[in-house]
Amino acid sequence: MMKTISQQIIARYTARTPKSQAMLERARRVLPGGNTRTGVHYAPYPAFMVQGSGAYLTDLDGNRYLDFLNNFTSLIHGHAHPALQDAAQKQLANGTAFASPMVGQVELAEMICERVPSVEQVRFCNSGTEATMLAVRAARAFTGRSGILKMHGGYHGSHDLAAATADPEADRGIPNGLRQNIFFAPFNDLNAVENILAEHAHAIAGILVEPVPNAGGVPIPREGYLQGLRALANQFNVLLIFDEVITLRLSEGGYQKIANVMPDLTAMGKIIGGGFAVGAFGGNRDIMLQFDPARQDRILHSGTFNGHSVTMAAGIASLQNLPQAEIDRINALGDKLAAGFDDAFQEAGIVGQTTQVGSLVQVHWRGGEIYNMGDIAEGFRNAGDLPYLLHLAMLNRGIYSAARGEYNISTVVTESEVNRAITSFNESLHELKPYAAENYPALIL
Ligand SMILES: Cc1ncc(COP(=O)(O)O)c(C=O)c1O
Structure with missing residues (x-):
């Protein structure tokens, strides 16, 4: 039975x-x-x-x-929210993609910078995967180091560094050599982070963490955990990168506003695209200015669909409807x-x-x-x-x-x-x- x-x-x-x-x-x-x-x-x-x-x-x-x-x-x-649909349809009627900067990108960037406390400048891409990948690249370029410290079970998308786990057997198709640049700590364990930084900070560009890991099962950060990560990042001179691809929805300024912790870089996605494919990363102006295309030493970041006009239009409507x-x-x-x-x-x-x-x-x-x-x-x-x-x-x-x-x-x-x-x-x-x-x-x- x-x-x-x-x-x-x-x-x-x-x-x-x-x-x-x-x-x-x-x-x-x-x-x-x-x-x-x-x-x-x-x-x-x-x-x-x-x-x-x-x-x-x-x-x-x-x-x-x-x-x-x-x-x-x-x-x-x-x-099919009417306001988002209307915004996307109006843009559709005017064409979808131009090989030029677009006004919608400026408007959505202004909204994000206004809402998210640590984000002074932002760049758009097409997914949360790209957002974490490029935030990591920004951190590596800024510090001149390659290592990334991330949390066991954290999900940051499907690029190699994001998808790599501590178990090489499980990571089919991900180059093993990549692992020498990844350090793992359990979520909610400041001691583990401190120990890794004490030994390896000279090789580490930043700490990549989702403030509340969603795919990681929504463990709630212990009191003082995120503040502790900020303090350790300062102490060991590495960057703090928040993956707010999901947690941005939790307040107008994401979880960082709730926790009152300012990361150096933030990866975003999901709700800022109004239903369309989107990603964005942003943060401290000095770090983000590395992407200024007029700079001789600029970080290359191109993409046929970056800041797509329909996505920007729907994204603006999404945030306008999310006080x-x-x-x-x-x-x-x-x-x-x-x-x-x-x-x-x-x-x-x-x-x-x-x-x-x-x-x-x-x-x-x-x-x-x-x-x-x-x-x-x-x-x-x-x-x-x-x-x-x-x-x-x-x-x-x-x-x-x-x-x-x-x-x-x-x-x-x-x-x-x-x-x-x-x-x-x-x-x-x-x-x-x-x-x-x-x-x-x-x-x-
Ligand atoms: C925290 C987090 N980061 C990054 C990503 C990757 O975003 P995307 O699926 O848009 O590539 C996700 C996707 O669910 C996510 O939950």
């Missing part, structure tokens, strides 16, 4: 999504595994989404989902969603909890404190296939999230949608309880 619960959940999913399953078969012929973005794959196969409107997604089979993933946080205003009051509202909805999920775990009698900062919520499968990736991975290991089944059980109830238990909230969501997600979470945990009791008794309270 216990096995049938998992089979029932999977069977219900496949019965709802036959057209997606057929499309995946077709996709497999021309896309490896039918996929062109690792993070959107989940078992048994992902649903193909064909339409987004406000807080809702519709898949190929016509199922509707309340979207709590929002293209992994980039769609802070949900789908602090609106951010406060969705952050409070994040509080509500996280508290609702925590209560649901309690009520179902299953070990689990959320970590949450503002509109970012992450589900965990363990009790106790959660400070870094080690804590998080342990919970997931012990939960076996429960996270996967919970994800499918939520999809079956029309709630869309990341398979790894990541939720985020857009501005088109209200209390009523949050309540629906909590109810579905409750129902899903109850559905799973007998299966959990049979297969993971240690997770039963």
Whole structure:
């Protein structure tokens, strides 16, 4: 009987999504595994989404989902927001790309510099991946050193330095020689950072850190951690680079404004593109002026689509519609969603909890404190296939999230949608309880 619960959940999913399953078969012929973005794959196969409107997604089979993933946080205003659409369409009518500087770039740069305390100048690129890659290049050029200190489990995009982990076996295709320039510390561990800097600061350009690692499972920075990183960077004369590709959404000035810590460089993306492909990096004027193309010793940074006119237009509309009051509202909805999920775990009698900062919520499968990736991975290991089944059980109830238990909230969501997600979470945990009791008794309270 216990096995049938998992089979029932999977069977219900496949019965709802036959057209997606057929499309995946077709996709497999021309896309490896039918996929062109690792993070959107989940078992048994992902649903193909064909339409987004406000807080809702519709898949190929016509199922509707309340979207709590929002293209992994980039769609802070949900789908097809009229103001963003209007801005993009007006620009489309005037042509898309010119091999010249464009006014929209100046306007969006002004908005970002005004909002983000440490950013005096900014450059645009096409993804968060490029943003962290170029912020690192800026730091290396400025310091004349090659080393980068980053945190275990941190995600900074898909270029080699960002994707490299401490495990060479896992890093297929990434040159091993690169590793001599990468130093790893656990998140939330200032001693580890201090020890590395004490020994290697002469070879290190900067510390690259996401203030709250989102893909890293939303461990909350300990009191004084980010300030401590700033102090250590000063003490050892290395740069502090914040990856705010996701955390920029947490206040008008990103998490740096909340923590009151000024990094030297900041990587940005997602919400500043109004739904289009975007990245940006910026910071201290002296560092950024290295990119002044009139300088003989300028850092080369070209790109056919840098500062794309449609992206700039939609990005401006995105930030215009994102005053602090609106951010406060969705952050409070994040509080509500996280508290609702925590209560649901309690009520179902299953070990689990959320970590949450503002509109970012992450589900965990363990009790106790959660400070870094080690804590998080342990919970997931012990939960076996429960996270996967919970994800499918939520999809079956029309709630869309990341398979790894990541939720985020857009501005088109209200209390009523949050309540629906909590109810579905409750129902899903109850559905799973007998299966959990049979297969993971240690997770039963
Ligand atoms: C913190 C962080 N940095 C960088 C990136 C890479 O951004 P992109 O996917 O736009 O390349 C991501 C993407 O999710 C991210 O979460």
